[in-house]
Amino acid sequence: xxxxxxxxxxxxxxxxxxxxxxxxxxxxxxxxxxxxxxxxxxxxxxxxxxxxxxxxxxxxxxxxxxxxxxxxxxxxxxxxxxxxxxxxxxxxxxxxxxxxxxxxxxxxxxxxxxxxxxxxxxxxxxxxxxxxxxxxxxxxxxxxxxxxxxxxxxxxxxxxxxxxxxxxxxxxxxxxxxxxxxxxxxxxxxxxxxxxxxx
Amino acid sequence: xxxxxxxxxxxxxxxxxxxxxxxxxxxxxxxxxxxxxxxxxxxxxxxxxxxxxxxxxxxxxxxxxxxxxxxxxxxxxxxxxxxxxxxxxxxxxxxxxxxxxxxxxxxxxxxxxxxxxxxxxxxxxxxxxxxxxxxxxxxxxxxxxxxxxxxxxxxxxxxxxxxxxxxxxxxxxxxxxxxxxxxxxxxxxxxxxxxxxxxxxxxxxxxxxxxxxxxxxxxxxxxxxxxxxxxxxxxxxxxxxxxxxxxxxxxxxxxxxxxxxxxxxxxxxxxxxxxxxxxxxxxxxxxxxxxxxxxxxxxxxxxxxxxxxxxxxxxxxxxxxxxxxxxxxxxxxxxxxxxxxxxxxxxxxxxxxxxxxxxxxxxxxxxxxxxxxxxxxxxxxxxxxxxxxxxxxxxxxxxxxxxxxxxxx
Numbered sequence: 001x002x003x004x005x006x007x008x009x010x011x012x013x014x015x016x017x018x019x020x021x022x023x024x025x026x027x028x029x030x031x032x033x034x035x036x037x038x039x040x041x042x043x044x045x046x047x048x049x050x051x052x053x054x055x056x057x058x059x060x061x062x063x064x065x066x067x068x069x070x071x072x073x074x075x076x077x078x079x080x081x082x083x084x085x086x087x088x089x090x091x092x093x094x095x096x097x098x099x100x101x102x103x104x105x106x107x108x109x110x111x112x113x114x115x116x117x118x119x120x121x122x123x124x125x126x127x128x129x130x131x132x133x134x135x136x137x138x139x140x141x142x143x144x145x146x147x148x149x150x151x152x153x154x155x156x157x158x159x160x161x162x163x164x165x166x167x168x169x170x171x172x173x174x175x176x177x178x179x180x181x182x183x184x185x186x187x188x189x190x191x192x193x194x195x196x197x198x199x
Numbered sequence: 200x201x202x203x204x205x206x207x208x209x210x211x212x213x214x215x216x217x218x219x220x221x222x223x224x225x226x227x228x229x230x231x232x233x234x235x236x237x238x239x240x241x242x243x244x245x246x247x248x249x250x251x252x253x254x255x256x257x258x259x260x261x262x263x264x265x266x267x268x269x270x271x272x273x274x275x276x277x278x279x280x281x282x283x284x285x286x287x288x289x290x291x292x293x294x295x296x297x298x299x300x301x302x303x304x305x306x307x308x309x310x311x312x313x314x315x316x317x318x319x320x321x322x323x324x325x326x327x328x329x330x331x332x333x334x335x336x337x338x339x340x341x342x343x344x345x346x347x348x349x350x351x352x353x354x355x356x357x358x359x360x361x362x363x364x365x366x367x368x369x370x371x372x373x374x375x376x377x378x379x380x381x382x383x384x385x386x387x388x389x390x391x392x393x394x395x396x397x398x399x400x401x402x403x404x405x406x407x408x409x410x411x412x413x414x415x416x417x418x419x420x421x422x423x424x425x426x427x428x429x430x431x432x433x434x435x436x437x438x439x440x441x442x443x444x445x446x447x448x449x450x451x452x453x454x455x456x457x458x459x460x461x462x463x464x465x466x467x468x469x470x471x472x473x474x475x476x477x478x479x480x481x482x483x484x485x486x487x488x489x490x491x492x493x494x495x496x497x498x499x500x501x502x503x504x505x506x507x508x509x510x511x512x513x514x515x516x517x518x519x520x521x522x523x524x525x526x527x528x529x530x531x532x533x534x535x536x537x538x539x540x541x542x543x544x545x546x547x548x549x550x551x552x553x554x555x556x557x558x559x560x561x562x563x564x565x566x567x568x569x570x571x572x573x574x575x576x577x578x579x580x581x582x583x584x585x586x587x588x589x590x591x592x593x594x595x596x597x598x599x600x601x602x603x604x605x606x607x608x
Contacts, residue, residue: 094442097503106568106571109535119502120503124287129594130597131595131601148286150287155286
């Protein structure tokens, strides 16, 4: 009960913060179209969040706020394209590297992109499972990560699927606190990943 | 509580305002000790002395709770409590004890008030809070060549502590009504969580950094270390900074705007060292960190900043060409980067790393993945077999077994 109340408060705070920052929040359920390239079926409702001026190559969804669950969906990422927006470099400096998809990457290389992605903020990341999997009808890879989030020391778990179709990358990752939130959200996310189809 | 309206107890011993006498008496006791300290260090800055003479201030008593210094200590104590519970702290009594002993060798009686915490973070950093909390990041330890270099960094941090720079900075910041900006960087909750870093890294001025450099040099030379190693620390860091900042990175790196430019810093430290020589104690350092080297190398690779990592590994392999863990790490970076000629370079390193008696198990995995990539099924199969034999429960065993079944006969 306390956990639910806390999550409700956090969700309210999160939504308030989003409104203050002019982020757009759209409730989504049912059949969803991701970046016009992938469709997924959503059982429970999610919030799709987009912040004007900080567009990313993925869609960001959450149910209780990004601190408590964060679903990212990439669709149709082309060879040479980064998986995240690159922060502008300081004057006279070269920008830091960000994970970039290249056509022809092996499944282990695809999974490594996400290991690097989730390590970028100083969080501790460990791959706890890496196995072949079918995703969007293609042979790809499924991975699980154990993460200690840098900013607040919270232990997180993550699961992800990634595959390549016609030199384009498709992926879903889900990250949530290891206690409570991840086990609760995981079945729904597994169902979303299983429903993923190319458009 | 009202704040003293002066920049620093060292530079502005103006009369106290009512209600602040207790604090200023405390501050002035420190001023006396620091005055002597400043003279000694100042002299060393002019001409390198034959034998560094220095009178350290006595141990600092806990400040009054109702003083601004007391408030700062309380914040730092809370931060240290949080840090003690943090999963990022490396709980290795032997390594922590080694670092604590080094602090004692440098700081004399102050070592009783300093507590060292090793933090898992692949970046180069160490911080010192006014309550005696010292944080040493694993990325810094990975970048040190010997104990003398580590002594240079810890001596520098002790310099901040002995001259109480955090307190100076807090007062200076407040006196310029910049508290909002100070807090706004992290938010109120974030400020508490990050104050150790803030106080150690963000807040110090260039002048404070230079003073800490000079004091650190005196401390390390007094303890018998080769002062020239302090200059090499910055030389090595410059090598990595040039990757993202070009050849003149050291003269205009905006990330180090509050620090003296590393190129100047290196030159000044070399001048202060005065060519007196001293101990390096490389074997003792290697013995202390050796058990963690592989995990720190893996964390460095995971940063994905391949060019910076290569600068670090190239330097390390020049010094330790038979270090199998570092050779594996460099090969892994080449394998992951996959630039022109990288796969061949990766093969050279990974073959050599996996043939070493102390080959890390990950070297066989990397070699198998590389050979598979190069289309050498036989070599890939042999490397994968060795990897699975050594790590049958590896997290990626299912994927590697699939790769094995897919390899052409």
